[in-house]
Amino acid sequence: MSDSFTTRVLNVASGSRERVVDLTRECEAFLREAAADRDGLLNLFVPHATAGIAIIETGAGSDDxxxxxxxxxxxADDRWQHRHGSPGHGRDHVLPAIVPPHATLPVVAGRMELGTWQSVCLVDTNISKDNRQVRLSFLG
Incomplete structure (x- = not known):
């Protein structure tokens, strides 16, 4: 049985271009408060139909x-059945099938167990939506 469940919503300005937004520091800050050196799980969830969460190296070109x-x-062309919004927007609605809207990471002694070059990132290809929410939840 867990001792605690804590959750917080991040508001992320993703802008009006396709982006991979590194959330690692925000996750670490959340865990400093929520985990308090305990073991558990960090779950991230994006309640949007056109964005996802990826664990990927950033800053060395991998995000691009x-x-x-x-x-x-x-x-981003006219092949998609879903046709509202910017041209090719239907592809944004397929994105979560490839880059899921969630990730769960182990937390040991209050820290995410990421590999040396891994970062936690929001992936947003929807140029029509410039603000996103990401729910962080710690169970420990």
């Missing part, structure tokens, strides 16, 4: 590589 790969897999 991810966006390029998504362009290859999900071109």
């Amino acid at each position: 590589d991810l966006l390029a790969a998504l362009h290859t897999l999900l071109p």
